[in-house]
Amino acid sequence: QKEVEQNSGPLSVPEGAIASLNCTYSDRGSQSFFWYRQYSGKSPELIMSIYSNGDKEDGRFTAQLNKASQYVSLLIRDSQPSDSATYLCAVYGQNFVFGPGTRLSVLP
Amino acid sequence: GAVVSQHPSRVICKSGTSVKIECRSLDFQATTMFWYRQFPKQSLMLMATSNEGSKATYEQGVEKDKFLINHASLTLSTLTVTSAHPEDSSFYICSASLDRVRGNEQFFGPGTRLTVL
Numbered sequence: 001q002k003e004v005e006q007n008s009g010p011l012s013v014p015e016g017a018i019a020s021l022n023c024t025y026s027d028r029g030s031q032s033f034f035w036y037r038q039y040s041g042k043s044p045e046l047i048m049s050i051y052s053n054g055d056k057e058d059g060r061f062t063a064q065l066n067k068a069s070q071y072v073s074l075l076i077r078d079s080q081p082s083d084s085a086t087y088l089c090a091v092y093g094q095n096f097v098f099g100p101g102t103r104l105s106v107l108p
Numbered sequence: 109g110a111v112v113s114q115h116p117s118r119v120i121c122k123s124g125t126s127v128k129i130e131c132r133s134l135d136f137q138a139t140t141m142f143w144y145r146q147f148p149k150q151s152l153m154l155m156a157t158s159n160e161g162s163k164a165t166y167e168q169g170v171e172k173d174k175f176l177i178n179h180a181s182l183t184l185s186t187l188t189v190t191s192a193h194p195e196d197s198s199f200y201i202c203s204a205s206l207d208r209v210r211g212n213e214q215f216f217g218p219g220t221r222l223t224v225l
Contacts, residue, residue, distance in 0.1 A: 034214075036216075042219070043201045043216040043217060043218050044201075044203075044216045046213060046215060088152070090214070092212055096205075096214060098151065098152050101151050
């Protein structure tokens with residue numbers, strides 16, 4: 001069983017701080033890695049994709065991938081209350097597998 | 109780009125009736141479409157994967173005779189919940205996969221909230 005694991009949270013950070021979300025995966029052959037944001041009652045929205053080791057930055061978001069450690073993370077700088085949501089890590093190898101999500105709460 | 113629509117957004121039906129949900133990729137051709145179900149405060153649960161012109165692949169525990177999936181074209185997939193019962197009430201979300209050189213990004217529709225009375 002190929003798995004993707006995340007801390008369920010909730011992760012609470014003050015406004016303006018850096019939020020760090022972590023994800024580990026079991027399929028060493030995985031090729032593509034994604035972060036989705038899901039607001040309560042809404043469907044997931046793709047915010048980052050990363051395919052090679054290292055960092056990828058997009059605005060306030062930075063995705064980090066370490067294939068040797070089978071670890072992918074998402075950093076959100078200058079967190080805002082509007083960032084409060086559930087963040088889903090997804091991994092594509094043979095199949096597309098979602099993690100259970102981490103609930104982030106940014107406190108004003 | 110990469111917009112996925114779903115219709116209807118919300119449906120309320122009586123127990124025993126069938127409900128059809130449509131999923132369309134509006135500005136791209138999707139090689140694969142996925143159907144998920146999500147209960148309140150729970151994570152996404154993949155129900156089935158469908159490719160255009162072929163039978164859907166259902167996840168373990170999902171009744172294929174109850175959840176009929178038709179993938180008629182590269183831009184349209186439908187999910188029919190047959191003889192719906194209150195326990196089928198859930199948030200149904202489709203997604204469409206956009207092939208890339210090194211990955212298959214999934215783009216989600218807005219979801220359909222089904223309530224079976």
